[in-house]
Amino acid sequence: MKIDEKPKVLQVYALTGLGHLREATSIKNALDEAGIENDTLDILKWARMHSFYTRTAVLPLLAFKWFFEITTRHASTFNSFTLPSFALRAFLNMIRVFEIPLGFALRRYLRHCEYNTLLAVHPWGLGALWSFGLGRKLCQSLINVIPDEIDVGSASFYGIPGGKKGPLHLVNSQRVQMLFETVGVNPDRIRIIGHTLDPYVYKNRKSAYKRIRANLKDRNRPLCLGLYIGGTGTKDEVYRIKKIIHLLADHIKLGHYTIRAIPGPHLEFAQELAEIKSSLKLNNKQFEIFSSSNRDKVIEVGHRWFVEEIDVLFAKTGEIIFYSLATGLPHIHFPPKGANEVEHVKLMQTQNSIFEFDRILDLHSFLSDREYLLELSGNAFETNYKLAGAYEVVEEIKKLYTVTKGSRTKQVKMPSVYTSHKPF
Structure with a gap:
């Protein structure tokens, strides 16, 4: 389908962890490939820079982010702590109320921009706009x-109401679709697209899988172990990586x-690892460390290592698990943090494609069992989990601009939204 005039997309996310940035980056890469003009906006960074009002309005959300990071980074007891469903909904709805002041400023900003399509990869800001009728x-x-x-x-937090005229929800699985229907999202406004894997990894996933399988079978070749830490940088991860x-x-x-x-962006931990490497007298070929305050570069290098280097992955279970599924990487997981990471463990366990690090009695003996690692690898890759979500997002955007009748395709122009404006 050829489109004469392409949309202009603004993708809004919140840098609360590397996962949200990874997802936003993957979608951006797919939009770039399709030739669709697009920009990304970190709602937290925008609020801190846009105006005095937004710097004040974002404070409750920054406080919530700080509290989450403190509890997950330093307290292992929070691994097994879960709120009852009704309490969790009440808490998340309270957070949404705190978004309203920021939503006013965002609404004014968006009404006077040239963008005609908005992508929300995180509910903050945009969720408030539509949930309270502001958008x-x-x-x-x-x-x-x-x-x-x-x-x-x-789901009650991510889902945005609006009936048949509400926002379109693109979800990764039938299970999530059912959750959204449970919390009141109209079924006609839900599409299953799978995970938004980085197009670079998606295109090279089969060659990566072939490489991993060959390396696992070759006992004369050293295994390359990937040790990844999340954006929050929890105490659990730091301790276990050093232990390995x-x-x-x-x-x-x-x-x-x-x-x-x-x-990742945790430069102090990077320095710790460099000191450990030096004390053990390991060279760069034996032990390579990459760290940068530039999170985009962290993601780029991490994805390249998925495809070209790593044979076994040690990491938490954020959205990184979909990269294990994509490439067939045996995934040894650290304690999950948060509801999505717990659900990801369950997903991987149903496929017998993950193993818990804390259950390993002798790490070298475990890694010497190449047959079991091959089993984990095959189970991960052969799940056939939908992973072309970034391309599906592109297709859904194209659908907004075309109406097909019979064999004819008519271009539908979106209304112009650009006017001069003043800061809120």
């Missing part, structure tokens, strides 16, 4: 993208393993 007179069309597995409490290095140090020197560690 219904905006000229832009809204598409709400939810590419993770979530629970019913999170110390447990396998002698075997690394003997040539049984190589390490590829991504401490």
